[in-house]
Amino acid sequence: MADSRLDEPSDQQPTGVLTVDDRFIPVRAEDLAEVLALDVDTFGEHAGALREIAEAVTLVIDQEVGTFERELAHAYSPFNPDRDTLVMPGDEPSGEDGEADGVIDMLENLLWQANFEEMDDDQVVAAIQAANSHGMRIRLDPERVRILRVWVRGHGTATQWRRPWRRPWTKESSEVPVLKRLVVAVRMKASPHVMLKLFKEIPISDLESLLPHAKVKMSPREMLKLAATGSGAVWTLAFKIITTGLAAAGQILYLVAVPLVALTWKTFSGYKRAIKDRDSERTKNLYFQNLANNASAIHMLATVVAQSEVKEALLAYAFCVAHELEGERGALVDELDRVVETYLKAKFDVDVNFDMPDALETMDRLGLWEDRDRLRVVPPEQALRLLETHRLERRSAGYHAGLVE
Numbered sequence: 001m002a003d004s005r006l007d008e009p010s011d012q013q014p015t016g017v018l019t020v021d022d023r024f025i026p027v028r029a030e031d032l033a034e035v036l037a038l039d040v041d042t043f044g045e046h047a048g049a050l051r052e053i054a055e056a057v058t059l060v061i062d063q064e065v066g067t068f069e070r071e072l073a074h075a076y077s078p079f080n081p082d083r084d085t086l087v088m089p090g091d092e093p094s095g096e097d098g099e100a101d102g103v104i105d106m107l108e109n110l111l112w113q114a115n116f117e118e119m120d121d122d123q124v125v126a127a128i129q130a131a132n133s134h135g136m137r138i139r140l141d142p143e144r145v146r147i148l149r150v151w152v153r154g155h156g157t158a159t160q161w162r163r164p165w166r167r168p169w170t171k172e173s174s175e176v177p178v179l180k181r182l183v184v185a186v187r188m189k190a191s192p193h194v195m196l197k198l199f200k201e202i203p204i205s206d207l208e209s210l211l212p213h214a215k216v217k218m219s220p221r222e223m224l225k226l227a228a229t230g231s232g233a234v235w236t237l238a239f240k241i242i243t244t245g246l247a248a249a250g251q252i253l254y255l256v257a258v259p260l261v262a263l264t265w266k267t268f269s270g271y272k273r274a275i276k277d278r279d280s281e282r283t284k285n286l287y288f289q290n291l292a293n294n295a296s297a298i299h300m301l302a303t304v305v306a307q308s309e310v311k312e313a314l315l316a317y318a319f320c321v322a323h324e325l326e327g328e329r330g331a332l333v334d335e336l337d338r339v340v341e342t343y344l345k346a347k348f349d350v351d352v353n354f355d356m357p358d359a360l361e362t363m364d365r366l367g368l369w370e371d372r373d374r375l376r377v378v379p380p381e382q383a384l385r386l387l388e389t390h391r392l393e394r395r396s397a398g399y400h401a402g403l404v405e
Contacts, residue, residue: 023352033055037051050318062306064396078091145187150182161173181200196297201289316362320375367386
């Protein structure tokens, strides 16, 4: 059963720790509908009709999400750095503070519907601290940025290979935490555009490489090492010259300078190697882990929202039409939640925190209840007629736009 406490703030959570609940169902809506339609043992005589129900629900949801996507794309177009059409007079962005707030609000709503969670400043700082590696120190330069928002969905682990600084000729593997999906919205002060980027499977320690205002400097440890090496050599050289005299100074200088240069070069080259490794990770993330940018990111996120709502509504309808749950309303909802999560685990071997509030809200919007308090739905034949009428009359076409505050 889903734990509603996951959605509540907790004073016991340490600052900077990111918690992400997995409400996402990692199955295509079309594949889910096919599995349900073939599962006669679970859904009995209604199983075959679930394929048609899924198609009818999809048409209504696509109408809702498509309407909102068009509105968001229209609002975003003046800020789109990839735009290849003319910006009409009066639509040119000036780069002023606040003029892109409406677009960000609409994007935030879209991401909320897609089950993304926004990272706060403490969480971003914690990720930057995790990125600090041997010879490097990552620092953010907020003076360059007008807008920076980061959203994530899902978490897991991945194998990462690194060259240890003690044995750079070898590679060591380790399991690192990753963010399954990540969206970054950035508006630099030097540009009127708003950049949107969607990534997959990003290690938390690599988050800084996706931020345009992250600067790399030599770490205090490495700077201290260089300073200590130089000052130590100078004092050694001065002492030798005093004790042996100026005649042997040239030979002593040579003997001290060679190891000094070698040690300095070793430290500096280690720092340069760390920078090279970081640039390599940045290139890999931007090339292989990047899913979409700007307007295409909006389209992909809208597709995720549509898929999620279809899956949630279909699962709720399927179990309500095939099973008569008994008990009080609160107990009925909890039981339905438990049944759906158990079914997804048995069929697909996935652990999902099923978003029951969203599923019930979608069912309300579609008007598929016969008795809402007892979680009884109308039979499939009637449901298909209701959904077709709902779509033709565009009853909820403006639903998502109405959610933007």
